[in-house]
Amino acid sequence: MKIHFIAIGGSVMHQLAIALKRKGYIVTGSDDEIFEPAKGNLEKEGILPAEMGWFPAKIEPALDAVILGMHAKADNPELQRAGELALPIYSFPEYIYQESRDKTRVVVGGSHGKTTTTAMIMNVLKDAGRDFDYLVGARLEGFSQSVNITQAPVIVCEGDEYPASTLEKRPKFHFLFPHIAVLTGIAWDHINVFPTFDNYLEQFRIFIDKIEPGGVLIYNETDEVLARLVKEQTGKKALRTIGYGVPEHRIENGITVVTLEGQSGSLKVFGEHNLLNLHAAYLVARELGVGTAEFLKGMASFSGAAKRLELLAANDSVNIYRDFAHAPSKVKATIRAVKTQFPGRRLIAVLELHTYSSLNEQFLSEYKGSLDPADDAVVFYSRHALELKRLPPLPVEKVRAEFGKPGLVVIQDREELRAWLMRESFKNVNLLLMSSGNYDGLDVTALSAEVI
Structure with missing residues (x-):
């Protein structure tokens, strides 16, 4: 089987490419940019594209299938060439x-x-x-x-x-x-x-x-x-x-x-x-x-998936957890889990608003009460994330009003968040970091080591 990947560098796409290569298929691919760890993984398997960009010449009649990644646009020249040749074109799940x-x-x-x-x-x-x-x-x-x-x-x-x-x-x-x-x-x-x-x-x-x-x-x-x-x-x-x-x-x-x-x-x-x-x-x-x-x-022996109540660091006085929670239901379930498991510990919850939904004023009301079980809570979101999603500024007071938690701290700057955390006392505490992003580039692993 000869398979070509358009946008081979995707986090899951490149994994499928490697799996098919190991199965014995002939695998090729293209992308306009590939980052680590995908780049190193593909290079190790010998299927990293020699140069970045789209090359319609790679789309030849002998291909058994073309797999299209989410990163590729409808006007992608390789995709157009595959259409001209009437080749089988599949999305990842197909x-x-x-x-x-x-x-x-x-x-x-x-x-x-x-x-x-x-x-x-x-x-x-x-x-x-x-x-x-x-x-x-x-x-x-x-x-x-x-x-x-x-x-x-x-x-x-x-x-x-x-x-x-x-x-x-x-x-x-x-x-x-x-x-x-x-x-x-x-x-x-x-x-x-x-x-x-x-x-x-x-x-x-x-x-x-x-x-x-x-x-x-x-x-x-x-x-x-x-x-x-x-x-x-x-x-x-x-x-x-x-x-x-x-x-x-x-x-x-x-x-x-x-x-x-x-x-x-x-x-x-x-x-x-x-x-x-x-x-x-x-x-x-x-x-x-x-x-x-x-x-x-x-x-x-199951210790969980990455970023799902993942224990980043711990000592006798503090546990620091990282969780992918971002939707209201996930935030509620994660906070309830930590509070129930450790009822005698103070819980500090930090939630980053990072998705399109969470940064949208019309959706914020869905978070009402979600942070209530936490003893102290912070909502973080960056102006950069709003710009990337082409959303208007999100007023701090609007966030406080919609979450409805007394004493809620709202922070928009990465260094300000770090400084706030480092001022806290971490005695008999669980720190819960919830985000589908990265707090605008904050190194939470280094931060956790410093807290410990």
Whole structure:
């Protein structure tokens, strides 16, 4: 097979290119800029483009497929050449499906928790010695790649609702056609892509409709919106459904112990949202033939995905966590998890507004009360982020009013944020840093070491 990647340098695109190269395919690619770690990874595999730019001459009739990355625009000269030659052009998820037609496909979707749930399933299957392929949106301990494509009989995919490519505006998870589907919950976000809540809901209705005949849908029945949607949608087709909730558990000296089918095991992760994710992962593992004891053994070593309640640093007096939380539902769940796990500790929560939705005045009201459980809270956003997203200035007083938390600190300058944190007392404290960005370039790893 000869495969060409347009925009090969993407964080997941280059991982797929490497996976196909290792499978024995002839892989080429182009991009107008490639950054680390993609650059080094591609170079190591011998598939880094010799020079940056777009070269229509690379698009030849002998190609079996052209895979189009999100970074590529509709007027890309290589894309236009592929169209002229009538070559098969795939978005990333469309091609994943082509490679997994004969596999049992597991797809984890939902507004939150899908990366962690996917990672839990992967960790358990690996620990159990099962052969499987995967696609996940984060770095995971024990896995060198975030994409793997082999001859394995099963593939486990994180399926998100963002558009598949510049040509294909439908969500990625509409193209994966699962045999085993998971929906972790529905909480409206991405207002630049889905302008209304009903438009967002429609994407999940379509996803359910895409489940293969005779398949199973595993869903979070504690989410009222999702439970109602599943009831409405599954009445229209033959589909097995399994609802899940928070499993039986207890906290012993800051360690969560979970009980499933009368068997118990200790966890490295914590929080009700992670227990929900674990229950979904367990039900998937059971569908794939993994027993309860085997599952708990695999979960005992699971330390979480990168930036998902990731412990950056700790001593006897302070724990510093980094989390990807940015949408209101994710912020609420993450803060609640830390506060519940460590009820005797003061919680300092720092939230960066970085996405288009979070920086939009019309969406801010969705955050009302989200920071309330924190003892001290900071909302940070940079003027630079607003400029990049072509949004108007966001008034500090508007942010304070919409969050509605007394004493909320609002900061717009990176160095001011750093100075505020370094003035704090970190005795018997948990510091929670929540962001899908990087606090306008603040080195949180170095900051954490300094706090410790």
